[in-house]
Amino acid sequence: MAKDGGRQGPASRQEAIAERVLSAGSATAAELAERFGVSLMTIHRDLDELERQGVVRKFRGGVTAQPSGVFESNVAFRRKSMLAEKEAVARRALELIEPGMAVMLDDSTTVLALARLLPGITPLTVVTNFLEGLNLLADAPGIRLMALGGDYDPLHESFLGVSCVEAVESLSVDLCFVSTSAVSGGYAHHQEQHIVSVKRAMISSAARTVLMLDHSKLGRVALHRLAPLSAFDRVLVDAGAAAEALRDLDEHKVDYEVVAT
Secondary structure: OOOOOOOHHHHHHHHHHHHHHHHEEEHHHHHHHHOOOOOOHHHHHHHHHHHHOOOOEEOEEEEEEOOOOOOOOOOOHHHHOOOOHHHHHHHHHHOOOOOEEEEEOOOOOHHHHHHOHHOEEEEEEEEEOOOHHHHHHOOOOOOEEEOOEEEEOOOEEEOOOOHHHHHHHOOOOEEEEOOEEEEEEEEEEEEEHHHHHHHHHHHHEEEEEEEEEEEHEEEEOOOEEEEEEEHOOOEEEEEOOOOHHHHHHOOOHHHHHHEEE
């Protein structure tokens, strides 16, 4: 196997390791040591630094970019996952929007798929705390763009914190679109409390709220309860959802719609 990083400095090697793990989803320390031509001790130091940055999560013998109940995966990983499913849900969500509306978008990559479609329905007022969404829509004709300020979080590439919550609470929008990392037992869940506080404020600020999900989120639990699914006027999920997961939604009388991919 060709060595990818034997002569690289730590920073460039760590960047290459991150790209490898984000692309593959997970890797063993031994595999990475072989690929980059360095010792296991060096690889573990690199992985410790990447974990400190929130890019990956270590486990016995390796590392993963996959989320857990207490760890949300890096936005770079989430951008690449479930693309077709997110796009299908976004196309259906777009049908709920009418020109002239004020729409709020959270900082999820699922809702980002909807943001890409918004220039087709104008005029619109769009409010978001997601830096990529702001950059995407900054020059879009017919869109009045409002940025939600706060503390910038590089892991999520979004603005969060008390000032962001206060900014959300000062607004009233027609529609709010959010996603989350886990849904089960009649609740939406998320790993991180500061994300939860912003999403809750967004839900409360809107006349109607739509939860957008790819099927990988169903049947999973994360540390914090975000909101009961009854708090959402509509739940959209792609057709890859397992029958068992849909039965759970039925049992909790959730108003959901399965969207063809």
